[in-house]
Amino acid sequence: MRPKITYYGHSCFSVQIGGKNMLFDPFISPNPSADMVDISTIHPDVMLITHGHGDHVSDAVSIAKRSECSVIANYEVTEWMASQGVVNCLPMNTGGSLNLGFCILKMVKAEHSSSFPDGSYAGNAVGFIVKSDQTCFYYSGDTALTLDMQLIPLEFSLDFAFLPIGDNFTMGVNDACKAAKLINCNEIIGMHFDTFPPIEIDHNKAKNTFKENDVRLILPVINQTLEL
DSSP states (O other), rough: OOOOOOSSSSSSSSEEEEEEEEEEEEOOOOOOOTTTTOOGGOSEHHHHHHHHEEEHHHHHHHHHHHOEEEEEHHHHHHHHHHHHHHOEEEEETTTEEEOSSOEEEEEEESSSOOTTSSSBBBOOOOOEEEEOSEEEEOOOSSSOGGGGGGHHHHHHOSSSEEEEEEOOSSSHHHHHHHHOOOHHEEEEESSSSSSSGGGGOOHHHHHHHHHHHHOEEEEOOOEEEEOO
């Protein structure tokens, strides 16, 4: 069965694999572009958080408490979640792997800052590799282009990857094309674009740039589901 991917805006996605629903970086209710999303209908089995910035954790506590899902992030983020009454937190750190039964996770480095909404320290920003019997994908989180990405295909054969393309705070389109080459993946789902004026992009130009690099760019539509 192919994974089902639902986009909730900015960098927030759910991915259904192995009969489980994985939710990444929940930032929905403060996002005016995602006002059509009914957050009460989102019931993840596993929540994965890449770093502590508000545009990645704003709905994390409320969704985690309501769904009673497992929460996977670095140690500092899981401690922050636990301090607000979230249970089932599973801390990791960069380079570590975790077997969830339906998939194996590996936490990898992201080149980005990380702090909680109150400004306190949130540990290192990270990304995730998810490998199951059905698929293998990379969710980079917020990151710059980094040569560490070339380590990924030494261990994993990726079917698709989520990469930021909005520039300014993360990689832009040109660097994301280079990242696709480093990770040896020709199916890229764009994220972290259009939410705020500094990260608005020209959709046609972005797609053409990826096409010129022999990479397919998917620009997801909020609240729609696709299969890969």
